Amino acid sequence: MSRLTIAKTYKMYIGGKFVRTESGRSIVVENTKGEIAAHTCHGSRKDFRSAVESASNAFTSWSGITGYLRGQILYRMAEMLEGRREEFAAAIQVTQKITPAKAKKEVDASVDCLVRFAGWTDKYQQVLGCSNAVAGDYYNFTVPQPQGVVAVIAPPAPSLLGLVALLGAPLCAGNTIVAVGSDLNPIPTAILGEICQTSDIPAGVINLITGKQSELFEHIASHRQVAGIYSAALSKKNRILIETGSADSVKRVRFNSFSDEDWYDGDKVASPWNIEPFVELKTIWHPSAC
């Protein structure tokens, strides 16, 4: 007798748990042949809000641990991703007509990107901060500090690499993340939650939502608890919508435009200048050591 295959129910990852959307809605994901490949959650603004709550609660501990420890945790995430290369490569190919080699290359670049950010966790302070010259017997330092909850709006493609590269930058500095995954292919976003859960990332530090991004722009921008927004590949109309909505709460909004090749250029996507928009620079006086 032939075996009935068990298809995975894709859920969102909020507050360290795999949850269905509170709205009860789902999206049918079709593969490149137009067949039904999967159903994913169609997340709502309420899901976004509850994700922000989780991220906000997780911020104190995530920003409080040492950069060294954060680096180890991000590296662990890279290890987990490496161990599931095949699964992610297959997930990437569900909705996009790309070769298996290209899909693997995207997974590899995502792993490398995480490793780069793992490295930056205890080094970005030295690059972005400074010791300021003063005319007296004391010190004046400028030190970067994470802001809080950063919302990430992933590009349609590359569906995995785009998400990882955008969330890595604010994450490594100690911000907590609410990411809305690719509209084009939500499956890598859905399974990235499993990587987070098995890699010592504390609950609430990374929250992953799938759904229709355009529905959420307004709510992401106007939510006052969100300190920053990081996105790429948005239309001008949507950029204006987000910037206008963010003005009231003075959010940091960063739109990058990476070309297809740029995404694979670690120096570009994992540059400390992509971390810089999501830190506050605090300048402090310090008495001389002697």
Added chain:
Amino acid sequence: MRKPIDTVMVEQRATSFTRRSIKTESKQQGLRLALSMIDLTTLEGKDSPEKVRSLCHKAITPWECEIEPPLPSVAAVCVYPSLVQVAKRALEGSGVSVASVATGFPSGQYPLSVRLNDVVEAVKSGADEIDMVINRGAFLSGCMEEVADEIAQVRVACGNSHLKIILETGELETLENVRIASDLAIRAAASTGPINDGEVFIKTSTGKVSPAATMPVTLVMLEAIRDYYEETGVRIGMKPAGGIKTAKQALHYLVMVKETLGDDWLNSNLFRFGASSLTNDVLRQISKQQTGSYAATYDFSEA
């Protein structure tokens, strides 16, 4: 003869109250009602006069904003006896009551004379309401007479101040015990003289023991109040305390009160929430409906 408590059915019934849909206008009304029922509470060893004064300011004006119609004040500020005078002065003329815990809160493990004196001192300092704890040790050992007698003596010591009787349901083990304790408390309070509406409350918890207020526990207590009302026509108040942190939970409780006791109980004279962090979540939801954007937690002053 009362039927024994059916734990499974109580839990199912309590869950059913969380499935009502309350939106827009009625949600706004519900949120304002919940706000007006809060006993803003601080019961910590580190409480200082300044902390209490700041809490009193928040009690009178929960949120500094221009909003029509203006937001109500909360019902009361709940503090330890040594801070009653500070709260009394800060709340003068505001309509917000001062509640004080007493009787050796939270354990109640002190000689009766000390506990009664605690009440007398709190009343003397100006407490409008006294939140007493019952003697759980005696209750669980089956010394019902002793528990009842102590409650009666505390009510006498309260004089004109209102009395809230904390059962500490988290320590009572079963819902049946919660019901027995509720009936016992109500009858003991009634034994010392007639009860006007709102003069006597039963209250779930001190907030120092987990679990604190839960919906099934509150439902059992509401049913005790309902049965007593049907028997005597006397309205006893209800105060769930501890663990109610979100506006959504507060609305669930209001639904439960309405569907168990009716509209008569939907005011701060007969129903209270013992809480502190609830206030800001209620304000956050009110502001969402007013401004359209979702507020940050730091947009509101600390409770």
